[in-house]
Amino acid sequence: MRTGFSVETVRAAERQLMAELPEGALMRRAAAGLAAASAELLGRVSGARVALLVGSGDNGGDALYAGARLARRGAGVTAVLLSPGRAHPGGLRALRAAGGRVQDAADGVRAVSRADLVLDGIVGIGGRGGLRETALPLVEAAAGALVVAVDLPSGVDADTGEVRGAAVRADATITFGTYKPGLLIDPAREYAGALRLVDIGLRLPGEPDVEALQHADAARLLPRPTGESDKYRRGVVGVVAGSARYPGAAVLAVAGALRGGAGAVRYVGPAADAVIARFPETLVSAGPPAKAGRVQSWVVGPGLGDGSEARQALEDVLASDVPVLVDADGLRLLSPEAVRRRSAETILTPHAGEAAALLGLSREEVEAARLAAVRSLTERYGATTLLKGSTTLIASPHHHPVRVNPTGTPWLATAGSGDVLSGLTGSLLAAGLPGRDAAAVGAYLHGLAARRLGAGPITSMGVAEGLEGVWRDVARG
Template sequence: MRTAFVVETVRAAERELMARLPEGALMQRAAAGLAAACAEFLGQSRGKVYGSRVVLLVGSGDNGGDALYAGARLARRGAGVAAVLLAPERAHAGGLRALLAAGGRVSTAPERDIADARLILDGIVGIGGKGGLRPDAARLAALASDSRAFVVAVDLPSGVEADTGEVRGPAVRADATVTFGTYKPCLLVDPARELAGAVRLVDIGLELPAAADLEALQYADVAELLPVPGAESDKYRRGVVGIAAGSARYPGAAVLAVAGALRGGAGAVRYVGPAADAVIDRFPETLVHAGPPSKAGRVQAWVVGPGLGDDADRVRDVLAADVPVLIDADGLRLAARATVRARTAPTLLTPHAGEAAALLGADRAEVEASRLPAVRRLAESYGATVLLKGSTTLIAAPGRVVRVNPTGTSWLATAGSGDVLSGLAGSLLAAGLDTVDAASTAAFLHGLAGRLAAWGGPIGAQDVAEGVRGAWREATRA
């Protein structure tokens, strides 16, 4: 499991460690890891450290000191290092002395030095930065982001909010970020994640709590969660998922939801709705019923909503069931919050940003800019697990650590892709996973299936569904 911690937790761990170490030792650990990473980046991009022009963008905080000490190490290896000091009187004194002693210099022509740089170290603002960059820092951030140099952010890109991933104005766009001790939420959550580039974690010896503030499943976690039939399994013991989706206008949504469900680990899929003929034509193994859902037969979980139109009766009937229910698409519009909160069985909501905004009474842009706070608010408001789809897929539930999905591709932004995800997650619910595990495992497989299907080119929702089996094999083989 990859984990991230908020600033308050990181600061407390740093204080505890610094109390046991000689003064300055922790910063030296960070600078050593940072310099090593920079040397590697220089080697990859141009072949060597010696003779490379390096520019340090140095603020008044500790990450400015990290940049200065790392710059001193690079200068001792023959790099030409210039430091742009935003507040010369408040620059880290020890780091600046070390840089100058190693042959580095203070820049007197920042624009020219940045234009000539091969590598730029962004040490403007650290994890304590709030509220965006000041004008002089914003100008340097723009120069660095627009330069031809390889830009490395120290701990996080300057201008992003460490705990939420929000970006309040200009910020550095890095090619890579070297972060210390642990991941910070902003490195895993958009819009900040997009600015971080490749993220390198440097271990500096922090002792962190067992419970993280954000977590992301890795291959081994997914392999452990995926249901595997035993020798005594039959289709009913493996779980039956019900799909209440589709309409005369949108029969394809039902087909795609069933496609995802059939590949999600449950033993059987029941379909209820007017798209039965389309479903049977494509998947003859599906059990179909005219409805209502409560009369269709036993299921271990329901998926309701994709392509449903205005069929509120199907939504109410499904929500009355005493089994886990996944609500997507039209179902989100038709399900009353009071009804969802009153359910005793688990509920999983799977909105995209526009749907989440409607549920919260907010603007879509607000949700996209503040994805982590938005998914937490929605989970608390509905008393349910929420999978917020988008450039960063987040899963939140009251009292649980928020999960972020690490897989995916922008090619997944295609019609019907969310219907496949709903069916896949519903099938995992029917197979016995709880709502958080089903949602995060489904998102992982869905993202991986999209990545495998795309290989850098356009895909459709059916390609994603067909790629789930390969993604399943990939996850369990790793």
């Protein structure tokens, strides 16, 4: 599991470790990792031109000590000081002793523009808001270089992933001790580039603030049948989706459900002919959902419309005593009270526009503060929330770490992909996974299936068809 801890937790752990080490040892430990990673990215250090963007905090000190190490290996290193009177004195002495040069920001643009590698040590993890005006010419001058952020790109929020102004766009970020939540969540994630973690010996107590499944975690959570299993013991997922206008939503939701680990899929709705034509193994019913037969979970909403029949179907599903996933049109018909009075688990799967409508915000506000939005939805509805988008976030009402899905691709922004995800996740629910795990594994597999279709246009049915191979690969570990 890749985990991210808050600034407050990281600083407490750093203070504890610094009390046990000689003065300056922790910074030099971080700088050693930073220098080694930078050298690897450069390929050839001797003769390379390196510029350090140095602020007044510890990130500036890390950059200076790392620059000194690179200078001793033959690099031409220039430190550009944005706060000359407040730069780390020990780091400055080390750089000068190694043969590095020091310039003020006003004189540093040329050195930065000629650099092969630029280390961004302007602002540390406690920074708030965008870059100051004095930093902008230097950041713009670094456009032709390999830009490496020290711990996190300057100008992004370490705790939330928000970017409230100008920020450094790094090609890579070398972070220390643990990932910071903002490095894993958009929009900040897009500024971080490739991530590399340097172990500096921090002891981080308790649960992280965010976590991201990796292959082994997903493999551990996948439901697996036993010798005693039959299609009903493996779970039955009910799908209430589609309409005369949107029959394809039903087909896509069923496609995802059939590949999600449950033993059978029941479809309820007006698109039964289209579903059976594509998937004859589906159990179909004209409805209402309460009379369709026993299920272990329901998926409701994709392509459902907003007429009286859709409203009645949603009410019927919410009145059940099994887990329910609500997506798309179902979200528009939903009230917090209807979810809160349920005894069984509920998962909401909005995209940013739907989340904005549920929260009374603009889409831009949700996309700018995705972590706050997913937590607000979970608190308001008392439900597990999967917020789809550039980074898919999953929050549960039980104060667990927010999960971040690492496998998505921009090509998933295509009609019907959310319907496939809903069916897949609902099937994992029926197979026995708790809602938080079902949502995380569903998003993980869904993203992998899209990624394996390649860097180009994809179809939602193509994603659904790719789930079988992805499942097998993940199951093998």
